[in-house]
Amino acid sequence: MSGSKGKILVVDDDRLVLATLSYGLSQAGFEVIDADNGDDAILLAREHRPELALLDIRMEGMSGFDVAAYLREYLQIPFMFLSAFADEQTVAKVKELGAVAYLVKPLDIQQIVPAVEAAFANRRAPPPPLPAREAIGAGATVLQQLVPMAVGVLMHRYSLSRSEALQRLQQSAEDEGRSLAEQAQRLVEAVELLAQPGRL
Missing domain, CATH: 1.10.10 (Arc Repressor Mutant, subunit A)
Structure with missing residues (x-):
């Protein structure tokens, strides 16, 4: 997809949330790869090398934190978290992993698209x-x-x-x-x- 704003991996174990995010980001001009679990997310990230990942934190099996750690260590792909939780331990872990953004649910797509666009803009800005x-x-x-x-x-x-x-x-x-x-x-x-x- 040559005219896309960038390639993003979206991971959420709630199929409805996943479909909503994928559709909204596609409409906003991004090429979207989606997964509903951590294992698939890592396989897809290895295969497609997205420029950014949007990760739910609490999922069955591998958590968003597990996926983020892998993306950072092995693929150097930046990531942002989307979570219904903003407790102290979660925030500390988000900071430790170095997420580019932390979005708290419930969010509508109008709030997510600008955050994703900002993350892409920051990534492409010359150091x-x-x-x-x-x-x-x-x-x-x-x-x-x-x-x-x-x-x-x-x-x-x-x-x-x-x-x-x-x-x-x-x-x-x-x-x-x-x-x-x-x-x-x-x-x-x-x-x-x-x-x-x-x-x-």
Whole structure:
């Protein structure tokens, strides 16, 4: 499919969700490969080499985390998570694996398409010159990745839409004189702290 915006692997064990995502992303111009379990997802990823994977986290058999770890280690394919869960342990694991985004269900396709497009745009953006990268360190990129995660946490905690959650994060960053990425880091670290044994 030469005119597509990119090739994406979509994995969800709920057939209805899978069909909805696949259809919506196809309509938005992406070439979609879909799987309803982790084993098939890995086989398809090896065969088709998608540019991005959209993974449900909790599935029978291999979890989305298992698939993500494989994609990262063996195929170097970036991934984003789609999950109904935003508990502390899940968020910590998402961060540890290095997902490009974390979307909290329920979501409609109008919210997912922009997130996918942003992930493709970031992936294709040329990296900054090496001296600049060394000066700021790899931490800056990691910080940027925390913003969608922090937005996902706020959406889940306060039942907000994605734009409302982002607005709340921007406002709190402004109020405290921090950058958006720094504020996102503080929020995610606070969530991780709560997840530690003996803290609850």
